[in-house]
Amino acid sequence: MIDNSPILPEVAVIGLGKIGLTLAAVFANNGYKVYGADKNKDVVNQVNAGKSHITNEPGLNQLVLQAHDNQMLFATDSNIEAVSKAKIIVVIVPVFVDENHAIDYQFIDAAVQDIGKGIQKDSLVIFETTLPPGDTKERFGKEIERQSGLGMGEDFYLAYSPERVYSNRIIEDLKNYPKVIGGVNEKSLELASDFYKQALNCELMKVSSLETAEFSKVAECVYRDVNIALANELAQFAEQKDIHISEVISASNSQPYSHIHAPGIGVGGHCIPIYPYFFINRGLNEGLTPLSRKINDSMADYALSKIENRIDTLRNKNVLILGLSYRGNVKEPTQSTTLLLIDQLRDKQANVFVNDPHFSNSEIIQFGALPLSLNNKFISEVDAIILQAFHKEYESLTFKDFKKCKLVFDGRNKWKEEEITKLGIQYEGIG
Structure with a gap:
């Protein structure tokens, strides 16, 4: 029997973080041979062994294993190598802001330089990283031109399609959210749309320009x-x-x-x-x-001021923060309010403890707090509790063993006030 299905172009995914690896695995399970690139050699080794280094993304482990077993997903620590083997390059390298809120391009700039060195003529480059409007064309497209000697929109094609997914449900969101796509010209838009239609099988939303897609x-x-x-x-x-x-x-x-x-x-x-x-x-x-x-x-400072109004001073008090993650049921400390709370509590000379079932003790210590298990007898010495991330483990938390606790600050308005106050513990929330 003759197989008349079209031969799909190879794809490079630059950046194998939580979203990048998920994209690579989904593409690979939808018929594309995928070369994933990441500077972390441990990540590369795990992917090449059919394993996901992301532990809390439902369905991802199975997708990575299937793609590996079908010889459709490979990883390398060389962006240039991955790009040179592909005709479609998807970029999902993070952009940050520094402590002064200036944009930090160091990682994506380096990746784009590599893309320019490895790109083939007639390739399509798609950026999924969230970017300030104008960067896809003016910063990155022009850099690829400088490095490669190829012309944007003529010798290589350029599109932007922002990731729009949520941790712990990325695979589901890739199916259900419309894929917004903008191109540097009509040919780029057409190529990117054809790719995502096959690679994700989701609704497409074409917009008039790269800048419109970035802005959205x-x-x-x-x-x-x-x-x-x-x-x-x-x-x-x-x-x-x-x-x-x-x-x-x-x-x-x-x-x-x-x-x-x-x-x-x-x-x-x-x-x-x-x-x-x-x-x-x-x-x-x-x-x-x-x-x-x-x-x-300012909400962390506001919360601590409310706590101080209730218990007079935080100096030498044992304060337990529940949740190092920025939100419930994920392992992600980026820009977490807990980091602000830790700094401010230490400035007020409090003894800061953190509980988070998603992090090891050593990981918590790295953020400047002492880990405290809810099974540890020392919880009886805690003076105040702050709920920052409402993990499922905290849904049925009882407070009877917090013998010295004077105040529970419910930073997510998730607990029932009467169940806490009947134990003689003060309750505060937001609003």
């Missing part, structure tokens, strides 16, 4: 940051009026045009606390966007 991803994050800042502002005002904000939000959001988010002790992760600066640093330095950043970053 940052705008998503700004929207959420502004909405959370609004919720935090309303929560603080509700407290002044002795009103429970959670009840207000439920009532308000029963109107279909109201979508007030939940307030909280802070905003973390790779997206919301970082990507608004892609607009702020490019001229949007007044108005709601920078103000929302200030409000959300």
